[in-house]
Amino acid sequence: MTATYQELADRLESAYRAGPISPLRDGLDATDARAAYAVQAINTHRWQSRGRQIVGRKIGLTAKAVQEQLGVAQPDFGVLFSDMQIEDEGALFASQVLQPKAEAEVALILAADIRNVAATVDDVANATAYAVPAIEIVDSRIADWKITFADTVADNGSSAFFVLGNDKRPLPGLDLYSCGMVLQINGQVASVGAGAACFGHPLEAAAWLARTLASEGESLRAGDIVLTGALGPMVKIAPGDHVRALIGGLGSCQFSFNDEQQ
Numbered sequence: 488m489t490a491t492y493q494e495l496a497d498r499l500e501s502a503y504r505a506g507p508i509s510p511l512r513d514g515l516d517a518t519d520a521r522a523a524y525a526v527q528a529i530n531t532h533r534w535q536s537r538g539r540q541i542v543g544r545k546i547g548l549t550a551k552a553v554q555e556q557l558g559v560a561q562p563d564f565g566v567l568f569s570d571m572q573i574e575d576e577g578a579l580f581a582s583q584v585l586q587p588k589a590e591a592e593v594a595l596i597l598a599a600d601i602r603n604v605a606a607t608v609d610d611v612a613n614a615t616a617y618a619v620p621a622i623e624i625v626d627s628r629i630a631d632w633k634i635t636f637a638d639t640v641a642d643n644g645s646s647a648f649f650v651l652g653n654d655k656r657p658l659p660g661l662d663l664y665s666c667g668m669v670l671q672i673n674g675q676v677a678s679v680g681a682g683a684a685c686f687g688h689p690l691e692a693a694a695w696l697a698r699t700l701a702s703e704g705e706s707l708r709a710g711d712i713v714l715t716g717a718l719g720p721m722v723k724i725a726p727g728d729h730v731r732a733l734i735g736g737l738g739s740c741q742f743s744f745n746d747e748q749q
Contacts, residue, residue, distance in 0.1 A: 490514030496529035499642055502628035507585055510629050515637040518558055523640035530643065531566050542712050543567040545623060546696050547644045549686040549716030557636045562686060564696055565644025567712055573650045575740045579624060580747060581726045584647055587626045589724050590717035591670045591732035593663055593689040594621035594651055602706040606697035608690040617655040620737040622730060623714050624648040625721060649714060652740035663689050666735035668718040672728050680719025689715035
């Protein structure tokens, strides 16, 4: 290994403007979570120093098939900043992304902190104000998405933007296990799934995140947005696409992907 964590973070940060870079093979072993999160943290602190505001976390790699593909046995997480949110029925522009894909998720908005290193699904449920449907626009600063686990972690969980629905649904009465998901591109079905596809249950994914953060002396906080992970396969998007996610019991959200801002 020849590259320092700082050098890797600098490469990733510059890729947002200059375009995709090669995988980080010269500085990160493919499954080295601790090193990859150290690189992620450098850019998180850099962006905070520039005034970006953290509003929550995103969970990735919640599907067993994707974990097996990358040779890991756990999800990962990244940081959500306020300027990553696109309003429901809003627009994403081609100049804002490199090689975007969309996936539908359940988002939780917290009413209380979760600091428990042994956090359970019940702890998450008790701390949640409401759930909404979400679309995460994932992107990679690594060329052609040729990522390892360490690449995507260092790259803030391959994050980009997200959309939240406006219908706020309290958890009591919701079935987030067997709820169906349809992701449409231009009115056509592009991806289908269910709550159980997300780490067995979206609340299980959120509990994993809470435990992981607490073990590092951090926590989920009241007001945080938690994107719990994809309910089905992610889908490539192109300028001109209209993307809509529908999740049973939660409703829908949508956005347009445009060439240029008018």
